[in-house]
Amino acid sequence: MTQIVLHGSRLSPFVEKAYRGLRYKGLDVEFVELGNPLELRKLNPVTRKMPVALFDGERVYDSTFILRRAEELQPEPPFYAADAEVAANQRRLEDWADESLYWMAMALRWTPKNAAATASQILAGLPALLRPVVKPMVTRQIGGMTRAQGFGRLPEDVLLRELGLALDDLATSLGGRAFFWGERPGAADFAVYGQLHMLTSGPTPEAEALIADRPPLVDFAKRVAEASGGA
Ligand SMILES: N[C@@H](CCC(=O)N[C@@H](CS)C(=O)NCC(=O)O)C(=O)O
Incomplete structure:
Protein backbone atom coordinates (compact mmCIF):
# COMPACT_ATOMS: atom_id res chain seq x y z
CA MET A 1 0.00 0.00 0.00
CA GLN A 74 -8.26 4.29 -4.01
CA PRO A 75 -11.40 4.93 -6.11
CA GLU A 76 -13.79 3.46 -3.50
CA PRO A 77 -15.58 5.03 -1.74
CA PRO A 78 -15.61 7.83 -4.32
CA PHE A 79 -15.05 11.52 -3.52
CA TYR A 80 -16.86 12.60 -6.69
CA ALA A 81 -20.02 11.16 -8.27
CA ALA A 82 -19.96 9.21 -11.54
CA ASP A 83 -22.63 11.59 -12.90
CA ALA A 84 -20.75 14.49 -14.57
CA GLU A 85 -23.28 17.14 -13.54
CA VAL A 86 -23.28 16.07 -9.90
CA ALA A 87 -19.46 15.90 -9.94
CA ALA A 88 -19.33 19.44 -11.36
CA ASN A 89 -21.53 20.68 -8.49
CA GLN A 90 -19.39 18.80 -5.99
CA ARG A 91 -16.21 20.43 -7.30
CA ARG A 92 -17.93 23.83 -7.21
CA LEU A 93 -18.93 23.44 -3.56
CA GLU A 94 -15.43 22.20 -2.68
CA ASP A 95 -13.95 25.25 -4.36
CA TRP A 96 -16.44 27.64 -2.74
CA ALA A 97 -15.61 26.26 0.70
CA ASP A 98 -11.85 26.55 0.01
CA GLU A 99 -11.85 29.93 -1.68
CA SER A 100 -14.84 31.88 -0.35
CA LEU A 101 -16.03 30.50 2.98
CA TYR A 102 -12.36 30.24 4.01
CA TRP A 103 -11.79 33.96 3.53
CA MET A 104 -14.96 34.87 5.43
CA ALA A 105 -13.67 32.71 8.29
CA MET A 106 -10.22 34.28 8.04
CA ALA A 107 -11.66 37.80 8.06
CA LEU A 108 -13.55 36.96 11.24
CA ARG A 109 -10.47 35.43 12.85
CA TRP A 110 -8.52 38.64 12.18
CA THR A 111 -11.06 41.30 13.22
CA PRO A 112 -9.57 43.73 15.79
CA LYS A 113 -11.58 41.87 18.45
CA ASN A 114 -10.41 38.34 17.55
CA ALA A 115 -6.88 38.92 16.21
CA ALA A 116 -5.07 38.48 19.56
CA ALA A 117 -6.78 35.15 20.29
CA THR A 118 -6.12 33.96 16.72
CA ALA A 119 -2.43 34.88 16.88
CA SER A 120 -2.09 33.19 20.29
CA GLN A 121 -3.69 30.03 18.90
CA ILE A 122 -1.33 29.95 15.91
CA LEU A 123 1.76 30.66 18.00
CA ALA A 124 0.95 28.33 20.91
CA GLY A 125 3.68 25.90 19.79
CA LEU A 126 6.45 28.54 19.79
CA PRO A 127 8.78 29.07 22.76
CA ALA A 128 7.13 31.63 25.10
CA LEU A 129 10.02 34.08 24.69
CA LEU A 130 9.54 34.27 20.93
CA ARG A 131 5.77 34.77 20.95
CA PRO A 132 5.67 38.54 21.70
CA VAL A 133 8.20 39.14 18.89
CA VAL A 134 6.43 37.05 16.28
CA LYS A 135 2.85 38.01 17.21
CA PRO A 136 2.80 41.48 15.58
CA MET A 137 4.49 40.07 12.46
CA VAL A 138 1.92 37.29 12.08
CA THR A 139 -0.94 39.70 12.76
CA ARG A 140 0.33 42.08 10.10
CA GLN A 141 1.09 39.40 7.53
CA ILE A 142 -1.98 37.13 7.80
CA GLY A 143 -4.37 39.90 8.83
CA GLY A 144 -3.08 41.80 5.78
CA MET A 145 -3.97 38.88 3.49
CA THR A 146 -7.62 39.01 4.58
CA ARG A 147 -7.74 42.75 3.88
CA ALA A 148 -6.15 42.23 0.46
CA GLN A 149 -8.72 39.52 -0.34
CA GLY A 150 -11.64 41.80 0.48
CA PHE A 151 -13.76 40.15 3.18
CA GLY A 152 -11.30 41.60 5.69
CA ARG A 153 -12.45 45.11 4.74
CA LEU A 154 -16.07 44.52 5.73
CA PRO A 155 -17.43 45.87 9.01
CA GLU A 156 -17.89 43.02 11.47
CA ASP A 157 -21.72 43.19 11.46
CA VAL A 158 -21.77 42.93 7.65
CA LEU A 159 -19.31 40.04 7.73
CA LEU A 160 -21.42 38.19 10.30
CA ARG A 161 -24.58 38.79 8.29
CA GLU A 162 -22.91 37.35 5.17
CA LEU A 163 -21.49 34.39 7.09
CA GLY A 164 -24.96 33.68 8.51
CA LEU A 165 -26.43 33.69 4.99
CA ALA A 166 -23.65 31.40 3.74
CA LEU A 167 -24.37 28.98 6.59
CA ASP A 168 -28.09 29.14 5.82
CA ASP A 169 -27.29 28.25 2.21
CA LEU A 170 -25.25 25.28 3.35
CA ALA A 171 -28.07 24.04 5.60
CA THR A 172 -30.54 24.49 2.73
CA SER A 173 -28.26 22.63 0.32
CA LEU A 174 -28.01 19.71 2.74
CA GLY A 175 -31.77 19.46 2.41
CA GLY A 176 -32.16 16.89 5.17
CA ARG A 177 -29.56 14.54 3.67
CA ALA A 178 -26.71 13.14 5.75
CA PHE A 179 -24.11 14.68 3.39
CA PHE A 180 -24.32 17.17 0.53
CA TRP A 181 -24.90 14.54 -2.11
CA GLY A 182 -26.51 11.69 -0.22
CA GLU A 183 -25.51 9.05 2.25
CA ARG A 184 -21.75 9.21 1.72
CA PRO A 185 -19.33 12.10 2.21
CA GLY A 186 -17.25 13.37 -0.71
CA ALA A 187 -14.46 15.91 -1.21
CA ALA A 188 -16.92 18.82 -0.87
CA ASP A 189 -18.14 17.51 2.49
CA PHE A 190 -14.57 17.33 3.81
CA ALA A 191 -13.89 20.84 2.47
CA VAL A 192 -16.96 22.32 4.21
CA TYR A 193 -16.13 20.35 7.35
CA GLY A 194 -12.61 21.86 7.42
CA GLN A 195 -14.02 25.39 7.44
CA LEU A 196 -16.68 24.60 10.09
CA HIS A 197 -13.94 23.03 12.18
CA MET A 198 -11.79 26.17 12.01
CA LEU A 199 -14.80 28.41 12.74
CA THR A 200 -15.53 26.43 15.93
CA SER A 201 -11.91 26.14 17.11
CA GLY A 202 -11.84 28.99 19.63
CA PRO A 203 -11.01 32.52 18.48
CA THR A 204 -14.36 33.16 16.72
CA PRO A 205 -17.17 32.74 19.29
CA GLU A 206 -19.54 34.70 16.98
CA ALA A 207 -19.18 32.00 14.34
CA GLU A 208 -19.61 29.24 16.91
CA ALA A 209 -22.94 30.83 17.90
CA LEU A 210 -24.06 31.08 14.25
CA ILE A 211 -23.24 27.41 13.66
CA ALA A 212 -24.85 26.26 16.92
CA ASP A 213 -28.03 28.02 15.75
CA ARG A 214 -28.11 25.70 12.72
CA PRO A 215 -28.45 22.13 14.05
CA PRO A 216 -28.30 20.51 10.55
CA LEU A 217 -24.73 21.86 10.24
CA VAL A 218 -23.77 20.71 13.74
CA ASP A 219 -25.09 17.22 12.97
CA PHE A 220 -23.39 17.24 9.56
CA ALA A 221 -20.01 18.04 11.16
CA LYS A 222 -20.48 15.18 13.65
CA ARG A 223 -21.25 12.77 10.81
CA VAL A 224 -18.19 13.81 8.78
CA ALA A 225 -15.98 13.37 11.87
CA GLU A 226 -17.47 9.93 12.56
CA ALA A 227 -17.02 8.86 8.92
CA SER A 228 -13.34 9.80 9.04
CA GLY A 229 -12.10 8.21 12.23
CA GLY A 230 -13.56 10.44 14.97
CA ALA A 231 -11.65 13.23 16.70
N1 LIG B 1 -5.73 25.95 -1.77
C1 LIG B 1 -4.82 25.51 -0.73
C2 LIG B 1 -4.84 26.51 0.42
C3 LIG B 1 -3.77 26.21 1.46
C4 LIG B 1 -3.61 27.34 2.46
O1 LIG B 1 -4.05 28.47 2.26
N2 LIG B 1 -2.96 27.01 3.59
C5 LIG B 1 -2.64 28.03 4.57
C6 LIG B 1 -3.05 27.56 5.97
S1 LIG B 1 -4.77 27.59 6.22
C7 LIG B 1 -1.12 28.23 4.64
O2 LIG B 1 -0.36 27.29 4.50
N3 LIG B 1 -0.69 29.46 4.86
C8 LIG B 1 0.71 29.76 5.04
C9 LIG B 1 1.06 31.03 4.37
O3 LIG B 1 0.22 31.63 3.67
O4 LIG B 1 2.21 31.41 4.53
C10 LIG B 1 -5.24 24.10 -0.29
O5 LIG B 1 -6.40 23.72 -0.49
O6 LIG B 1 -4.38 23.35 0.21
Missing part, protein backbone atom coordinates in the same frame (compact mmCIF):
# COMPACT_ATOMS: atom_id res chain seq x y z
CA THR A 2 1.24 3.53 -0.77
CA GLN A 3 2.64 5.22 2.34
CA ILE A 4 1.27 8.73 2.75
CA VAL A 5 2.82 11.30 5.05
CA LEU A 6 0.69 14.42 5.51
CA HIS A 7 2.45 17.54 6.80
CA GLY A 8 0.64 20.51 8.30
CA SER A 9 -1.17 21.88 11.30
CA ARG A 10 -4.65 20.63 12.14
CA LEU A 11 -5.61 24.30 12.77
CA SER A 12 -5.64 24.68 8.99
CA PRO A 13 -9.01 23.83 7.42
CA PHE A 14 -7.19 22.45 4.38
CA VAL A 15 -5.07 20.10 6.45
CA GLU A 16 -8.20 18.94 8.28
CA LYS A 17 -9.97 18.41 4.94
CA ALA A 18 -7.10 16.38 3.48
CA TYR A 19 -6.45 14.39 6.65
CA ARG A 20 -10.07 13.38 7.07
CA GLY A 21 -10.49 12.60 3.37
CA LEU A 22 -7.43 10.33 3.38
CA ARG A 23 -8.62 8.54 6.50
CA TYR A 24 -12.10 8.10 5.05
CA LYS A 25 -10.53 6.33 2.07
CA GLY A 26 -8.86 3.89 4.47
CA LEU A 27 -5.43 4.91 3.18
CA ASP A 28 -2.25 4.46 5.20
CA VAL A 29 -1.63 8.03 6.37
CA GLU A 30 0.84 9.32 8.91
CA PHE A 31 0.30 12.89 10.12
CA VAL A 32 3.32 15.06 10.90
CA GLU A 33 2.77 18.38 12.66
CA LEU A 34 4.76 21.15 10.97
CA GLY A 35 7.49 22.62 13.14
CA ASN A 36 7.87 26.08 11.60
CA PRO A 37 7.33 28.12 8.40
CA LEU A 38 10.87 27.34 7.17
CA GLU A 39 10.05 23.66 7.17
CA LEU A 40 6.98 24.41 5.04
CA ARG A 41 9.06 26.30 2.47
CA LYS A 42 11.39 23.34 2.21
CA LEU A 43 8.60 20.80 1.90
CA ASN A 44 6.54 22.87 -0.52
CA PRO A 45 8.66 25.47 -2.32
CA VAL A 46 5.98 25.77 -5.02
CA THR A 47 3.05 27.34 -3.14
CA ARG A 48 4.56 27.44 0.38
CA LYS A 49 1.20 26.46 1.81
CA MET A 50 -0.01 23.51 3.84
CA PRO A 51 -1.02 20.75 3.52
CA VAL A 52 1.73 18.90 1.70
CA ALA A 53 1.53 15.14 1.30
CA LEU A 54 4.26 12.73 0.35
CA PHE A 55 2.89 9.73 -1.53
CA ASP A 56 5.72 7.17 -1.29
CA GLY A 57 8.00 10.20 -1.13
CA GLU A 58 6.44 12.05 -4.08
CA ARG A 59 5.24 15.52 -3.13
CA VAL A 60 1.64 16.61 -3.70
CA TYR A 61 0.55 20.04 -2.46
CA ASP A 62 -2.95 21.58 -2.10
CA SER A 63 -5.79 19.77 -0.32
CA THR A 64 -7.77 19.47 -3.55
CA PHE A 65 -4.87 17.88 -5.44
CA ILE A 66 -4.16 15.58 -2.50
CA LEU A 67 -7.75 14.32 -2.49
CA ARG A 68 -7.71 13.89 -6.27
CA ARG A 69 -4.55 11.84 -5.97
CA ALA A 70 -6.17 9.76 -3.23
CA GLU A 71 -9.15 9.16 -5.53
CA GLU A 72 -6.82 7.75 -8.22
CA LEU A 73 -5.11 5.49 -5.71
Whole structure:
Protein backbone atom coordinates (compact mmCIF):
# COMPACT_ATOMS: atom_id res chain seq x y z
CA MET A 1 0.00 0.00 0.00
CA THR A 2 1.24 3.53 -0.77
CA GLN A 3 2.64 5.22 2.34
CA ILE A 4 1.27 8.73 2.75
CA VAL A 5 2.82 11.30 5.05
CA LEU A 6 0.69 14.42 5.51
CA HIS A 7 2.45 17.54 6.80
CA GLY A 8 0.64 20.51 8.30
CA SER A 9 -1.17 21.88 11.30
CA ARG A 10 -4.65 20.63 12.14
CA LEU A 11 -5.61 24.30 12.77
CA SER A 12 -5.64 24.68 8.99
CA PRO A 13 -9.01 23.83 7.42
CA PHE A 14 -7.19 22.45 4.38
CA VAL A 15 -5.07 20.10 6.45
CA GLU A 16 -8.20 18.94 8.28
CA LYS A 17 -9.97 18.41 4.94
CA ALA A 18 -7.10 16.38 3.48
CA TYR A 19 -6.45 14.39 6.65
CA ARG A 20 -10.07 13.38 7.07
CA GLY A 21 -10.49 12.60 3.37
CA LEU A 22 -7.43 10.33 3.38
CA ARG A 23 -8.62 8.54 6.50
CA TYR A 24 -12.10 8.10 5.05
CA LYS A 25 -10.53 6.33 2.07
CA GLY A 26 -8.86 3.89 4.47
CA LEU A 27 -5.43 4.91 3.18
CA ASP A 28 -2.25 4.46 5.20
CA VAL A 29 -1.63 8.03 6.37
CA GLU A 30 0.84 9.32 8.91
CA PHE A 31 0.30 12.89 10.12
CA VAL A 32 3.32 15.06 10.90
CA GLU A 33 2.77 18.38 12.66
CA LEU A 34 4.76 21.15 10.97
CA GLY A 35 7.49 22.62 13.14
CA ASN A 36 7.87 26.08 11.60
CA PRO A 37 7.33 28.12 8.40
CA LEU A 38 10.87 27.34 7.17
CA GLU A 39 10.05 23.66 7.17
CA LEU A 40 6.98 24.41 5.04
CA ARG A 41 9.06 26.30 2.47
CA LYS A 42 11.39 23.34 2.21
CA LEU A 43 8.60 20.80 1.90
CA ASN A 44 6.54 22.87 -0.52
CA PRO A 45 8.66 25.47 -2.32
CA VAL A 46 5.98 25.77 -5.02
CA THR A 47 3.05 27.34 -3.14
CA ARG A 48 4.56 27.44 0.38
CA LYS A 49 1.20 26.46 1.81
CA MET A 50 -0.01 23.51 3.84
CA PRO A 51 -1.02 20.75 3.52
CA VAL A 52 1.73 18.90 1.70
CA ALA A 53 1.53 15.14 1.30
CA LEU A 54 4.26 12.73 0.35
CA PHE A 55 2.89 9.73 -1.53
CA ASP A 56 5.72 7.17 -1.29
CA GLY A 57 8.00 10.20 -1.13
CA GLU A 58 6.44 12.05 -4.08
CA ARG A 59 5.24 15.52 -3.13
CA VAL A 60 1.64 16.61 -3.70
CA TYR A 61 0.55 20.04 -2.46
CA ASP A 62 -2.95 21.58 -2.10
CA SER A 63 -5.79 19.77 -0.32
CA THR A 64 -7.77 19.47 -3.55
CA PHE A 65 -4.87 17.88 -5.44
CA ILE A 66 -4.16 15.58 -2.50
CA LEU A 67 -7.75 14.32 -2.49
CA ARG A 68 -7.71 13.89 -6.27
CA ARG A 69 -4.55 11.84 -5.97
CA ALA A 70 -6.17 9.76 -3.23
CA GLU A 71 -9.15 9.16 -5.53
CA GLU A 72 -6.82 7.75 -8.22
CA LEU A 73 -5.11 5.49 -5.71
CA GLN A 74 -8.26 4.29 -4.01
CA PRO A 75 -11.40 4.93 -6.11
CA GLU A 76 -13.79 3.46 -3.50
CA PRO A 77 -15.58 5.03 -1.74
CA PRO A 78 -15.61 7.83 -4.32
CA PHE A 79 -15.05 11.52 -3.52
CA TYR A 80 -16.86 12.60 -6.69
CA ALA A 81 -20.02 11.16 -8.27
CA ALA A 82 -19.96 9.21 -11.54
CA ASP A 83 -22.63 11.59 -12.90
CA ALA A 84 -20.75 14.49 -14.57
CA GLU A 85 -23.28 17.14 -13.54
CA VAL A 86 -23.28 16.07 -9.90
CA ALA A 87 -19.46 15.90 -9.94
CA ALA A 88 -19.33 19.44 -11.36
CA ASN A 89 -21.53 20.68 -8.49
CA GLN A 90 -19.39 18.80 -5.99
CA ARG A 91 -16.21 20.43 -7.30
CA ARG A 92 -17.93 23.83 -7.21
CA LEU A 93 -18.93 23.44 -3.56
CA GLU A 94 -15.43 22.20 -2.68
CA ASP A 95 -13.95 25.25 -4.36
CA TRP A 96 -16.44 27.64 -2.74
CA ALA A 97 -15.61 26.26 0.70
CA ASP A 98 -11.85 26.55 0.01
CA GLU A 99 -11.85 29.93 -1.68
CA SER A 100 -14.84 31.88 -0.35
CA LEU A 101 -16.03 30.50 2.98
CA TYR A 102 -12.36 30.24 4.01
CA TRP A 103 -11.79 33.96 3.53
CA MET A 104 -14.96 34.87 5.43
CA ALA A 105 -13.67 32.71 8.29
CA MET A 106 -10.22 34.28 8.04
CA ALA A 107 -11.66 37.80 8.06
CA LEU A 108 -13.55 36.96 11.24
CA ARG A 109 -10.47 35.43 12.85
CA TRP A 110 -8.52 38.64 12.18
CA THR A 111 -11.06 41.30 13.22
CA PRO A 112 -9.57 43.73 15.79
CA LYS A 113 -11.58 41.87 18.45
CA ASN A 114 -10.41 38.34 17.55
CA ALA A 115 -6.88 38.92 16.21
CA ALA A 116 -5.07 38.48 19.56
CA ALA A 117 -6.78 35.15 20.29
CA THR A 118 -6.12 33.96 16.72
CA ALA A 119 -2.43 34.88 16.88
CA SER A 120 -2.09 33.19 20.29
CA GLN A 121 -3.69 30.03 18.90
CA ILE A 122 -1.33 29.95 15.91
CA LEU A 123 1.76 30.66 18.00
CA ALA A 124 0.95 28.33 20.91
CA GLY A 125 3.68 25.90 19.79
CA LEU A 126 6.45 28.54 19.79
CA PRO A 127 8.78 29.07 22.76
CA ALA A 128 7.13 31.63 25.10
CA LEU A 129 10.02 34.08 24.69
CA LEU A 130 9.54 34.27 20.93
CA ARG A 131 5.77 34.77 20.95
CA PRO A 132 5.67 38.54 21.70
CA VAL A 133 8.20 39.14 18.89
CA VAL A 134 6.43 37.05 16.28
CA LYS A 135 2.85 38.01 17.21
CA PRO A 136 2.80 41.48 15.58
CA MET A 137 4.49 40.07 12.46
CA VAL A 138 1.92 37.29 12.08
CA THR A 139 -0.94 39.70 12.76
CA ARG A 140 0.33 42.08 10.10
CA GLN A 141 1.09 39.40 7.53
CA ILE A 142 -1.98 37.13 7.80
CA GLY A 143 -4.37 39.90 8.83
CA GLY A 144 -3.08 41.80 5.78
CA MET A 145 -3.97 38.88 3.49
CA THR A 146 -7.62 39.01 4.58
CA ARG A 147 -7.74 42.75 3.88
CA ALA A 148 -6.15 42.23 0.46
CA GLN A 149 -8.72 39.52 -0.34
CA GLY A 150 -11.64 41.80 0.48
CA PHE A 151 -13.76 40.15 3.18
CA GLY A 152 -11.30 41.60 5.69
CA ARG A 153 -12.45 45.11 4.74
CA LEU A 154 -16.07 44.52 5.73
CA PRO A 155 -17.43 45.87 9.01
CA GLU A 156 -17.89 43.02 11.47
CA ASP A 157 -21.72 43.19 11.46
CA VAL A 158 -21.77 42.93 7.65
CA LEU A 159 -19.31 40.04 7.73
CA LEU A 160 -21.42 38.19 10.30
CA ARG A 161 -24.58 38.79 8.29
CA GLU A 162 -22.91 37.35 5.17
CA LEU A 163 -21.49 34.39 7.09
CA GLY A 164 -24.96 33.68 8.51
CA LEU A 165 -26.43 33.69 4.99
CA ALA A 166 -23.65 31.40 3.74
CA LEU A 167 -24.37 28.98 6.59
CA ASP A 168 -28.09 29.14 5.82
CA ASP A 169 -27.29 28.25 2.21
CA LEU A 170 -25.25 25.28 3.35
CA ALA A 171 -28.07 24.04 5.60
CA THR A 172 -30.54 24.49 2.73
CA SER A 173 -28.26 22.63 0.32
CA LEU A 174 -28.01 19.71 2.74
CA GLY A 175 -31.77 19.46 2.41
CA GLY A 176 -32.16 16.89 5.17
CA ARG A 177 -29.56 14.54 3.67
CA ALA A 178 -26.71 13.14 5.75
CA PHE A 179 -24.11 14.68 3.39
CA PHE A 180 -24.32 17.17 0.53
CA TRP A 181 -24.90 14.54 -2.11
CA GLY A 182 -26.51 11.69 -0.22
CA GLU A 183 -25.51 9.05 2.25
CA ARG A 184 -21.75 9.21 1.72
CA PRO A 185 -19.33 12.10 2.21
CA GLY A 186 -17.25 13.37 -0.71
CA ALA A 187 -14.46 15.91 -1.21
CA ALA A 188 -16.92 18.82 -0.87
CA ASP A 189 -18.14 17.51 2.49
CA PHE A 190 -14.57 17.33 3.81
CA ALA A 191 -13.89 20.84 2.47
CA VAL A 192 -16.96 22.32 4.21
CA TYR A 193 -16.13 20.35 7.35
CA GLY A 194 -12.61 21.86 7.42
CA GLN A 195 -14.02 25.39 7.44
CA LEU A 196 -16.68 24.60 10.09
CA HIS A 197 -13.94 23.03 12.18
CA MET A 198 -11.79 26.17 12.01
CA LEU A 199 -14.80 28.41 12.74
CA THR A 200 -15.53 26.43 15.93
CA SER A 201 -11.91 26.14 17.11
CA GLY A 202 -11.84 28.99 19.63
CA PRO A 203 -11.01 32.52 18.48
CA THR A 204 -14.36 33.16 16.72
CA PRO A 205 -17.17 32.74 19.29
CA GLU A 206 -19.54 34.70 16.98
CA ALA A 207 -19.18 32.00 14.34
CA GLU A 208 -19.61 29.24 16.91
CA ALA A 209 -22.94 30.83 17.90
CA LEU A 210 -24.06 31.08 14.25
CA ILE A 211 -23.24 27.41 13.66
CA ALA A 212 -24.85 26.26 16.92
CA ASP A 213 -28.03 28.02 15.75
CA ARG A 214 -28.11 25.70 12.72
CA PRO A 215 -28.45 22.13 14.05
CA PRO A 216 -28.30 20.51 10.55
CA LEU A 217 -24.73 21.86 10.24
CA VAL A 218 -23.77 20.71 13.74
CA ASP A 219 -25.09 17.22 12.97
CA PHE A 220 -23.39 17.24 9.56
CA ALA A 221 -20.01 18.04 11.16
CA LYS A 222 -20.48 15.18 13.65
CA ARG A 223 -21.25 12.77 10.81
CA VAL A 224 -18.19 13.81 8.78
CA ALA A 225 -15.98 13.37 11.87
CA GLU A 226 -17.47 9.93 12.56
CA ALA A 227 -17.02 8.86 8.92
CA SER A 228 -13.34 9.80 9.04
CA GLY A 229 -12.10 8.21 12.23
CA GLY A 230 -13.56 10.44 14.97
CA ALA A 231 -11.65 13.23 16.70
N1 LIG B 1 -5.73 25.95 -1.77
C1 LIG B 1 -4.82 25.51 -0.73
C2 LIG B 1 -4.84 26.51 0.42
C3 LIG B 1 -3.77 26.21 1.46
C4 LIG B 1 -3.61 27.34 2.46
O1 LIG B 1 -4.05 28.47 2.26
N2 LIG B 1 -2.96 27.01 3.59
C5 LIG B 1 -2.64 28.03 4.57
C6 LIG B 1 -3.05 27.56 5.97
S1 LIG B 1 -4.77 27.59 6.22
C7 LIG B 1 -1.12 28.23 4.64
O2 LIG B 1 -0.36 27.29 4.50
N3 LIG B 1 -0.69 29.46 4.86
C8 LIG B 1 0.71 29.76 5.04
C9 LIG B 1 1.06 31.03 4.37
O3 LIG B 1 0.22 31.63 3.67
O4 LIG B 1 2.21 31.41 4.53
C10 LIG B 1 -5.24 24.10 -0.29
O5 LIG B 1 -6.40 23.72 -0.49
O6 LIG B 1 -4.38 23.35 0.21
